[in-house]
Amino acid sequence: MNRPNSGPPVASGVLLVDKAPDMTSHNVVAIARRALGTKKIGHCGTLDPMATGLLMLVIERATKIQDLLMSEEKEYEGTLTLGKTTSTQDRQGEVLEEKEVAAFTPAEIDAAFASFTGAFEQLPPMVSAIKKDGVPLYKLARKGQEVERALRPVTVMKYEVRRIELPEVDFVVNCSKGFYVRTYAHDIGAKLGCGAHLSALRRTRSGRFTLERAVTVDQLKNAPREDLWRSLVSLAEISLMRGA
Numbered sequence: 001m002n003r004p005n006s007g008p009p010v011a012s013g014v015l016l017v018d019k020a021p022d023m024t025s026h027n028v029v030a031i032a033r034r035a036l037g038t039k040k041i042g043h044c045g046t047l048d049p050m051a052t053g054l055l056m057l058v059i060e061r062a063t064k065i066q067d068l069l070m071s072e073e074k075e076y077e078g079t080l081t082l083g084k085t086t087s088t089q090d091r092q093g094e095v096l097e098e099k100e101v102a103a104f105t106p107a108e109i110d111a112a113f114a115s116f117t118g119a120f121e122q123l124p125p126m127v128s129a130i131k132k133d134g135v136p137l138y139k140l141a142r143k144g145q146e147v148e149r150a151l152r153p154v155t156v157m158k159y160e161v162r163r164i165e166l167p168e169v170d171f172v173v174n175c176s177k178g179f180y181v182r183t184y185a186h187d188i189g190a191k192l193g194c195g196a197h198l199s200a201l202r203r204t205r206s207g208r209f210t211l212e213r214a215v216t217v218d219q220l221k222n223a224p225r226e227d228l229w230r231s232l233v234s235l236a237e238i239s240l241m242r243g244a
Contacts, residue, residue: 012060013232014069016214019047019055023217031220032057035228044070045206048182050092053077053203054211062235072207073157075174078198080185082167085195089125089182099194101167109169112191113159121151122183154179168199208241209233 086093163170182198189196
């Protein structure tokens with residue numbers, strides 16, 4: 001669809017996008033930049049290509065509150081698959097080890113999840129955006145390098161095990177900023193003694209923002225620019241949501 005070359009100034013606010021699978025957060029930002037006709041745009045919290053769900057784009061003056069919005073707790077729906085560990089801790093990595101999956105009871109599965117609640121520390125995966133001497137770890141991982149990483153404090157506020165059909169387990173987790181759900185799946189598998197990897201992930205909430213008002217990537221590509229402007233959560237509304 002051809003877009004107008006001119007029009008009113010681009011609004012400021014947050015555009016909620018339901019990210020499609022097999023695309024990076026950077027891809028979504030690039031699409032939004034063209035769709036809205038602005039260069040001043042960023043996102044709050046990277047989603048891996050495999051993951052879907054809520055990606056918050058900060059537009060124009062909203063970029064000033066990017067760090068504030070990123071600091072809020074998140075909610076994810078995920079599936080872990082027991083019995084296989086992978087190089088990336090998710091289904092897109094190379095299988096490193098396979099083990100037999102015991103006939104775990106719901107109580108045993110729940111106990112493994114319960115051991116990772118409250119405040120604890122995670123070892124960030126090599127396939128992450130954390131930098132070592134200025135180089136993102138994922139770039140080192142692509143070269144087959146593994147470097148020492150510092151443990152990072154994280155918090156799980158609550159979790160729910162929703163489905164157990166071994167080797168798969170569906171769950172919901174509410175967690176702090178900087179939490180790696182694939183590491184969570186990996187660690188739960190290690191706790192159970194058979195290993196695991198994350199096989200599906202969807203972010204459903206960040207702070208008070210949910211998918212209810214999110215636009216799809218197809219809408220982002222094809223909707224009239226004016227409609228996308230109207231989809232923004234304004235700075236005034238954000239201030240009210242946060243009780244400011």
